[in-house]
């Protein structure tokens with residue numbers, strides 16, 4: 269380019285749009301925009317500022333271009349992704365690394381030069397005939413220690429619209445920061461669309477993450493987990509920033525648990541996708557701050573956290589009136605909501621597990637749908653996809669802790685929870701002996717069964733430390749080392765807990781109800797303040813029966829039977845030992861840079877379990893430990 273970036277932009281953009289860009293004093297931004305406008309070659313360009321009119325423009329375009337359709341309730345729309353584009357594509361999501369760099373195991377990488385060449389080829393002229401939307405947002409609250417600005421380029425008004433629901437607007441922040449803005453960049457194209465306006469060339473679906481330039485490219489896909497730049501794509505970049513700078517960027521919800529006499533205690537919870545972040549943070553009795561991504565920093569020795577986002581991209585499967593009354597109400601009110609991959613009949617959305625009668629036909633992610641319809645592979649197509657979602661602002665929720673969401677210094681974190689899908693090993697809730705014990709035996713040792721949130725087989729038990737494995741962008745040992753050190757530096761360390769909502773009996777039935785988590789939360793809140801005693805076991809502290817019995821009555825008005833407690837909180841020594849062996853083996857054999865302390869802490873836990881087995885046998889009732 270012989271002319272400057274700004275001159276080029278002036279040629280390509282309508283004056284009204286160009287003015288919006290020229291008002292931001294940031295040459296790096298101008299270069300980036302010029303480069304990608306030239307490459308993508310859109311036929312039309314729209315720049316969104318923070319004005320309500322610009323947002324309205326995007327909303328309208330999503331409908332005009334057919335990516336969304338209005339539903340009967342005002343504000344509601346539906347979007348469909350291609351039948352084979354319903355979840356995160358792990359196989360085609362890669363971190364680009366320069367020659368010679370090694371991120372170690374579990375991270376899907378690709379040679380940077382090769383990857384950049386491939387993605388730029390795939391994206392060349394891809395927006396001919398399409399409109400490009402240039403949007404500005406921030407991660408975290410504006411003008412705070414947490415703020416990270418980001419710019420999104422996309423030809424999908426659905427993606428842009430989703431981001432307006434999920435993030436804080438950032439145009440003014442870019443103007444304010446000017447050259448100071450250290451921003452993340454996202455370039456997305458849905459690619460060629462079929463007659464249903466879904467991405468067509470799925471064989472060319474690619475999500476490439478360039479750490480060096482902090483840019484993520486996503487092409488030939490629409491599913492939010494693959495496309496919404498500020499969500500799981502930015503997450504790879506912020507994990508790297510966090511590890512380099514000594515803070516935490518985590519796959520966590522952030523919520524307020526209400527204790528006795530108006531006490532407010534904030535908890536984070538790290539669960540893999542589809543394992544309970546949204547449902548836990550939305551539980552009645554408590555207040556939500558965020559349901560997916562949290563930044564945590566050390567502020568004068570306190571761990572303080574903020575929600576990276578301002579909206580919810582939640583799983584709709586199984587949402588029903590009894591278990592999820594708050595979400596249910598929001599989904600049935602005239603809020604601005606995008607429903608994706610649900611069943612539509614007469615302008616109304618339906619989904620599996622909603623607890624209401626579902627029509628026998630309509631339209632869903634497979635196109636025209638009828639009961640019994642089969643896909644090309646011969647599988648019966650359910651009314652809605654398991655990973656069907658709703659996208660809505662947190663503003664819509666009556667249980668939002670607005671003050672905590674907006675707090676420029678975040679909130680003090682009292683407890684951190686880890687959890688996953690585990691049918692037979694961990695009890696429903698337990699507390700770590702200390703920070704290091706928790707981070708290692710609960711966080712770094714987390715395993716969870718795969719779900720429909722990613723393409724591929726479901727129900728496979730997988731190592732998933734801190735629930736971040738799919739998003740890791742630094743060597744795993746380095747990530748864990750940063751975590752441990754972060755806590756060690758704190759003057760006041762959050763208490764660490766682990767939960768398991770997914771225990772099953774011999775016949776595969778759940779051992780717990782969906783709302784039992786309300787009780788575990790109340791118990792953890794009391795423990796953070798030392799209000800109740802607990803039983804010491806080889807794997808941490810577990811609740812006493814009397815405390816749970818009282819809480820079940822208080823919170824759920826239910827009798828909690830002794831037999832249920834005994835079954836749920838039984839210490840399952842063979843399973844626990846087998847798990848330690850699996851985890852130890854992974855770190856020993858695969859993770860070269862594992863901090864030595866990890867092996868020490870796992871070994872100590874193993875010895876405690878072996879001792880207990882000597883005394884009490886393989887399956888130990890919690891009452892045994894209480895008497896001891």
Ligand SMILES: Nc1nc2c(ncn2[C@@H]2O[C@H](COP(=O)(O)OP(=O)(O)O)[C@@H](O)[C@H]2O)c(=O)[nH]1
Pocket residue numbers: 539540541542543544545546547548559582583585586587769770778780781782783785
């Ligand atoms: N059996 C069981 N399923 C649950 C429980 N809590 C949540 N789920 C299911 O887990 C799935 C994912 O939950 P969600 O909170 O959306 O997960 P997220 O992706 O981590 O936010 C949904 O299908 C829920 O119905 C629970 O306590 N027990």
Ligand SMILES: C=C(OP(=O)(O)O)C(=O)O
Pocket residue numbers: 356492493494499500540541542545546560581582583721
């Ligand atoms: C968007 C996602 O979020 P969640 O963790 O809520 O499933 C995802 O996994 O792609």
Ligand SMILES: [Mn+2]
Pocket residue numbers: 542545546559560581582583
């Ligand atoms: Mn969620």
